[in-house]
Amino acid sequence: QVQLVESGGGWVQSGGSLQLSCAASGRTASTYAMGWFRQGPEKEREFVALIIWNEGTRYYAHSVEGRFIIDKDNAKNTVYLQMNDLKPEDTAVYYCTQTNRRAGTRADDYDYWGQGTQVTVSS
Numbered sequence: 001q002v003q004l005v006e007s008g009g010g011w012v013q014s015g016g017s018l019q020l021s022c023a024a025s026g027r028t029a030s031t032y033a034m035g036w037f038r039q040g041p042e043k044e045r046e047f048v049a050l051i052i053w054n055e056g057t058r059y060y061a062h063s064v065e066g067r068f069i070i071d072k073d074n075a076k077n078t079v080y081l082q083m084n085d086l087k088p089e090d091t092a093v094y095y096c097t098q099t100n101r102r103a104g105t106r107a108d109d110y111d112y113w114g115q116g117t118q119v120t121v122s123s
Contacts, residue, residue: 002026002112004096009117012086016121020081022096022114033103034079035110036070038092038119047105048094051079059103064090086121093118 008020024031035050049060049070058070069082079096094117097110104110 002028002031002098004098004112004114006094006096006114006117009094009119011120011122014087014121014123016086017082017084018086018119019083020094020096020117020119022079022081024077024079024098028077028098030100031077031098032101033099034072035097035099035103036079036081037095037097037107038090039095039116040089040092043092045095045107047107049081050103050105052103059105061105083119086119088121088123091119091121 003025004022006022012018031053033050033052036048037045038048039045047061048064051058051070051072067085071080096114098112099110
């Protein structure tokens with residue numbers, strides 16, 4: 001089992017920045033990738049970004065590329081999401097995810113999920 005705990009959500013004005021953190025614990029030695037998804041009001045959960053744990057390769061959703069940066073600290077088993085130039089449409093609950101299998105942009109590619117952290121961007 002892997003436990004994921006997110007932090008760093010909050011309220012910010014349009015154009016502002018926030019950094020999310022996700023600390024993983026438990027059986028993390030087999031981690032292949034970690035990622036972030038989000039679910040806005042009355043929207044389906046959508047892929048945001050992922051990072052391949054040992055390689056450091058990163059993938060982003062088109063809607064956030066150039067504004068968001070995913071990074072990691074292997075020693076701390078922590079993944080970060082730096083969100084810049086935030087827009088009201090970025091308002092959502094952000095979820096940290098982990099997989100031992102493969103990296104992908106579908107929710108069912110991932111094995112473990114955090115509880116989510118709310119990000120609210122006002123115009």
